[in-house]
Amino acid sequence: MNLFKMLRCAFLLMPALFCYSQTSSGSTAVVSLEICSNESSVDLFTMLNADAVAGGVWSPSLSGGQGIFNPAVDNEGTYLYTVTTNYVTLYEVEVEVSVVDPIAATTTSTTLCSNAGPVDLIGFTNDTSNQGTWVPELSSGTSVFNPSVDEPGIYSYIASGACGTTVSEVYVEVIDTANSGISTSLSICEGSSPFNLFDALEGSPDLGGTWSPPLRNGSGYFDPQRDAPGVYSYTVGNDYCGYSSASVTVSIDQSPFAGSDAVADLCVNNGPVDLYAFLGDGPDAGGSWSPALSGGSGWFDPLTDQEGVYTYTISNGSCGMDTATVEVRLIDTNNQPNVSLAITDLSGNNSIHVQIPNRTNYHYSLDNINYQSSNSFTNLSGGKYTVYIREIEGCGFFHKEVVLLGGPKFFTPNGDGINDYWSLFDISNIDYTIKVFDRYGRPIDTFDNHSIGWDGTFNGNPLPSADYWFLVNFEDGTTKNGHFTLLR
Template identity: 40%
Template sequence: MKHFFQLLFFLVSFLGFSQCPPPGEIVLSSQEEVDQFVADYSGTCDGISGDLILLSKLTGVNTDNPAASEITDISGLDFLKSINGSLTITINASEIIGFNLLTSVRGDIEITSSSSIQKINGFNNLTFARRIVIANNTQLKIIEGFQKIESLESSIEIGNNDLLEEIQAFNNISSIKGELNISNNEALQKIPSFSKLIEIFSDLNLTSNPKLFSIDGFNELRVIGNDLNIEFIKEIHGFDNLRFVNRYLDFRNGIEKIPSFNNLEKVGAGFRIQNTSLQSINGFNSLLKTGDDFFLEDWFIISENPILNEVRGFGRFIFVEGMLEVKNNPQLNDCSWLCNILNNGKITGNLIIQNNLGSCLNASKAIENCNKDFDNDGIANVIDLDDDNDGILDIDEGNGLIDTDNDGFPDSMDLDADNDNCFDVIEAGFEDDNGDGILGNLPTNVYFNGKVILVSSGYTTPLDANSNGTFDFQEESTLNPGKNGIIEICLNSPQTDLIDGLNGNPEPGGFWTPALQSGTGIFNPFVDKAGIYTYTHTNKTLNCGERTAQVLVEIPSTLNAGLDTEITLCEEKRLINLFDLLNGNPSQGGSWSPELASKTNIFDPTIDKAGVYTYTINDEFCGRISSKITLKKSSKPNAGIGTKIEICEFSPSINLFDFLTGNPDINGTWSSNLPNGIFNPSINLSGNYTYTVDNGSCGIDTATIEVVVLKDNPLTNVTVNVNDFSATNNQIQVFVFSTRKYEYSLDGVQYQLDNVFNNVVGGEQTVYVRGVDGCEFYSEKVFVKTYPTFFTPNNDGENDFWRLKDFPFDNYKILIYNRFGNVIKEISSNSGFWDGNFNGNPAPSSNYWFKVVTDSGQIFTGNFSLLRK
């Protein structure tokens, strides 16, 4: 029996050699398995087709094998270049160093729950990974490497590493399609500057890292697609080019210094600076609005900051969708930084100012502080429509946001906005006989809203003689000849040429201000407003004189149905006031047709249908006047999800749209290098082709297909495995490490899609591989070793002897055993054979085993049957 078990050992030990592991998940759960994997595949294989999972013995995987040891060394795996699945590491090594040949991990990289790892350094040639997670490693102190990654399809998550002190990695990343989350690392003191990062599609979270004193970077970051959350970091520097935070901006807990954020234009939901140690806030001078992209997630909060004593900036801040709260800042005594929004802007929710000092004591104090009267006309700036009484409305002078000559006085408080020694009132085309820069003559009388009364001109659109989009009072002066007249028109009157209302035989060739909807002198009462229209001759001069003619258009009724308006609803769910959407300052009291479900002005998108709604007012002077609002429903654009495809140069043309996933919209366009999306590999070049869906006000979405045109070149990534010397099935397996489709042949004529050839005859065989589409080819000669599985020594001329055939070695020795493990025959050369006799007598019919030993020391085993008939 001893010999029998030795023979079984031979049968188990002599397996066919495989250059790469078969497809599927690979789990290595002990050091012995790691070492065996390295021994089997290092030098012959550089890629894994599925997931690679490294699990320490402590996970319980090897509890049935007490001899297995924990994984402490994975440096032997450095030969790997690609992993087509995910890489998961949970081991007890003190370091993870290497993987510097690894260029691609198509799935996630997860280094988690490893209780002994102190350092991660490597992955320096890695260019692609979907997501990187480094978390719950209780001894980890430093992360280095990952220097060639420029883009991630998902997120970077580094968290709950109790002893992590430094992150010195990811220095070249420019785009993160998910979130960047570095949180809950109790000892973290240093992170990268992320100086090349341009966009984050989801959150940027830097929270609960109590020893991270400062961050300095993110200077190229333009857009944060969701939230910006920072807390427990004393000093924040950088963010010089950040323009949009699409959801929350949230700074809290212990922060002592923040950047100016002077390029930040919009925060889509809530803005909050709360419970910080900031002494001053200075910046946000490009911020226009907060909160108008999210329903019930909108606020502006600067509260609970115990040592905050100064806030400066917010010079263009004009809109808060929701609540504005400034409270519980016990050292803050100046709220003049709120004056622009209080004077010129809009807050749709509650204004809460309390428990501060000075002008920040309460809302009333803040409003009172902002109610200055620049022109001393008795009307506070907050309600004065003309802060300097020059006849130009503040809205036309930029509402305090424009200072053309940079003299410290905004145009709305500057009688000579462009500093050309010519008063704005003259350059705007209005009257100023006494030359004091103020509309009309002294004494100046004003309406309750600050507009000068008892004058024949002013408060029409200021002149823009060259129609370049800049008013004349903000650039060189232009002469404006003309004669005055009056026309009375009803809103439902026919269109009228205003030149017919001028006196003095005006010469043709002038232009009208404010511009009429027609672009000429034709006045359309349905869209143009009543008021003073100035006709200007094209003569120019360097002095402030002007020759103009004005037509006062009077509409006997103040009722106005507004102007036709078209609105696109982007999957709106909130209630909409149609009256507020009408252009042209419509009057109240009209009716809607068709009637809305609310029987008011309120459109409920869950009940009311999109379409045309007509607003009508019955006027006793001018009859029936109407305007229309057209509501169109649209959706947020979906360009799908791009991918990378390979195509043979001989293949027919393809439509790249067919390769987009994620149910893309069909109304998009392709980039200019392939405008119709039809790719012809014989004409078009390899490269990136972008599909764009533009749904107007509902946004733009893009997806990119990377196309690689394959030339007809020999394959280099083919492995051929021969499983031979078998009594049942000699087999050839062919592995091509590629996602493309291939076909296989043993004669070069008949090809099959299956990469396995069964029942292969012995002897030399040639394996052929070619791409199904005609690109790429490969051939290799292999030898299939066989032996006869029976013989019948009955002298009938057929199968009378047993000998090896289709065996590639010239010199070898064969030992034949009976079922008791005894040697009964030894054959010493390749010409030897057994005739079925033992000690001169016929051996009985039975199964016999044999062992072949070659001159080079290779050993092959098998068994055969002796049959006597």
């Protein structure tokens, strides 16, 4: 059996490829031929061996005439070439034609999120060999696109093959991952103009998001006169790359109110006075005074602080500050009027009666705390008292000291244990000595406030029933006298 095989390939007019192989078994040869689909017509006879005999017939017939194969019109398959003479086959060959398509150029696009992983762009072309060249070159040096490194844009894939060179394009769009910024807090004054909450977000938030709950003006502006304080969430993003949210916590500051300017006329003998009380109705508490007061707060002490203008300042966050002033003027006390005290003591109703001109212009007190309009004090026990007199309209302030004696009007020294001694009582807050005299002025006994008293004797002998007199000498040098009765 005569077998032979021949392979021949030729690049004729690029990008056309003509490649055939020829085998022979017996009298019929078989030629395999590959033709690029983008080639013009090809004369199949020229693909035969050099000993091919001309003048034969092709079956099936070709659109271009004898032996002319047009890949755009004719079908690939087996074509038989036969040369006969007088019904005798002189030459016969089969040509198996395969039409090869060149690598198809493509134009595609893809959208990637900026936080996506690397993507192989070769999958967006028709060339699985990945032997072409990418322009511009990718950072990976291959066909892999990394959104975090490579720039978005058009990437061209240039592939050369047997059927020519093709250029495919991949348009890569990179969508930034949504950035809503960093949550923060905002204090805004109640009287402020509407404020864009977007400007309060920290970081670099993306524009175009939405606020929840919605604001009254329909945008991102917070109006303290219409919107409520609270947490407002800003959301930005898309369904493709997801969403991001941040919030602004809004509080509304009240405008500070320091009160109204005032003038305070104070007596130099006043006790400390709270200047805050002069600022009118409703000033905010917690402010500061300037210049500072000696008490360290808002209390003015006429004895240590100077008269002048004192400024009260109150601040409240975004609303700034407000001030009010109190001008303090010190008024000296008036001259002391003619004051005398009428007292009743050694009685069942000890009393003090203040005698003063225009008594209704004054208030009276025994402790300088509780004052009364009446100029009389009754039902007093014995003891040392200070009577305070304060002018109602003005700065007059006076005081006098007085001692009320408390003691029995009589005593009965008969040894029954009841009223056996005579002495003063209810005078525990002062030291004194007492001298007792008879009606003739003769001294009979002397004792002090630590003694039990006089027992009604003289040199150990009982004295008769009679009236007796006493003289009290107090430690401050003042004296008082009176009388009592001894009964037997």
